[in-house]
Amino acid sequence: MTAVGMPARLAEAAIAVRAAVREESIPPRLDEATYLRTQRMYEAHSDQRVRIAQWLCDRLPAPPSGGRLRVLSIGCGDGTLDVALAATLVERGKRLDYVGIEPSAAAGETFLERLGELPDVNPTLVNSILEDAVLDGWFDLVVAIHSLYYVRDLPGQLRRLIGGVRAGGSLIVMNAPLLGLNQLVEALAPAGDGTSLTYSDEVSDILDGLGCVARRERIDAALDVSPCRDLRSDVGRDILQFLTHADLDAVSPRFHQALVDYLRAIAFVPGGTLVPHPVDVFVVSNVA
Numbered sequence: 001m002t003a004v005g006m007p008a009r010l011a012e013a014a015i016a017v018r019a020a021v022r023e024e025s026i027p028p029r030l031d032e033a034t035y036l037r038t039q040r041m042y043e044a045h046s047d048q049r050v051r052i053a054q055w056l057c058d059r060l061p062a063p064p065s066g067g068r069l070r071v072l073s074i075g076c077g078d079g080t081l082d083v084a085l086a087a088t089l090v091e092r093g094k095r096l097d098y099v100g101i102e103p104s105a106a107a108g109e110t111f112l113e114r115l116g117e118l119p120d121v122n123p124t125l126v127n128s129i130l131e132d133a134v135l136d137g138w139f140d141l142v143v144a145i146h147s148l149y150y151v152r153d154l155p156g157q158l159r160r161l162i163g164g165v166r167a168g169g170s171l172i173v174m175n176a177p178l179l180g181l182n183q184l185v186e187a188l189a190p191a192g193d194g195t196s197l198t199y200s201d202e203v204s205d206i207l208d209g210l211g212c213v214a215r216r217e218r219i220d221a222a223l224d225v226s227p228c229r230d231l232r233s234d235v236g237r238d239i240l241q242f243l244t245h246a247d248l249d250a251v252s253p254r255f256h257q258a259l260v261d262y263l264r265a266i267a268f269v270p271g272g273t274l275v276p277h278p279v280d281v282f283v284v285s286n287v288a
């Protein structure tokens with residue numbers, strides 16, 4: 001979050017957030033249960049997931065020929081987007097062995113249930129982080145949607161994933177750029193806890209460094225932050241907590257207001273309620 005080159009209103013809002021972070025103790029990160037609960041509320045107020053599902057339907061590279069495909073989804077969560085991807089492939093006449101890697105057992109169970117309801121899909125779950133997962137055999141399609149932010153040694157893990165893609169197959173990574181909304185996450189990240197998130201420019205650099213030719217696209221989307229304006233709104237608090245990744249229960253009304261003012265400043269129309277919520281897509285094809 002830098003004030004250099006920003007419009008005055010945004011610079012002022014960014015400075016107020018930084019001052020609040022400096023003057024009050026930095027809020028702790030969300031626990032897993034709250035993260036999952038607030039994620040649902042956040043997603044219900046954004047059209048990003050519908051647009052990602054649409055992209056998977058319209059823009060997915062042609063998979064290798066043959067009736068049976070192996071698909072790997074990294075950090076599949078509860079499988080909402082995997083259902084959209086799997087349905088697209090099944091409609092194209094494919095039968096799928098679909099592996100999800102997911103550290104949250106609760107989310108992974110839902111992934112298994114959802115995928116298991118689709119015809120011609122055989123789902124399995126690896127309940128672990130990517131770094132600890134054993135990847136056996138080849139995959140026709142590997143997807144990582146909003147899941148590489150925390151992966152350790154990402155260059156090493158991406159090299160491993162790319163090495164597991166069958167000739168003619170693809171790796172698809174979707175990661176957020178470090179713009180308005182995510183600059184707020186960075187401003188609230190507990191200093192010095194060793195965690196740093198990987199945004200899309202870094203993914204791009206890593207893929208370049210690995211010698212991959214990646215097609216890069218941006219999916220534009222919008223998040224409706226209107227409930228956040230009411231400091232007493234539970235819905236607003238949930239959205240604000242997910243978008244900052246921070247437990248805001250103990251922050252002062254002034255801190256809370258600084259966050260709301262920042263959201264107003266990054267809105268498409270300054271002062272409005274719709275804020276940009278883009279995601280960048282990287283497609284690495286024919287990598288084997």
Ligand SMILES: C[S@@+](CC[C@H](N)C(=O)[O-])C[C@H]1O[C@@H](n2cnc3c(N)ncnc32)[C@H](O)[C@@H]1O
Pocket residue numbers: 074075076077078079080081101102103104107128129130131144145146147148150151152
């Ligand atoms: C924002 S969610 C996205 C879930 C899903 N891909 C989607 O778009 O609906 C991020 C997911 O990545 C998982 N995750 C976090 N760190 C991970 C790691 N090191 N390896 C694999 N998955 C991870 C989380 O548990 C969470 O389910």
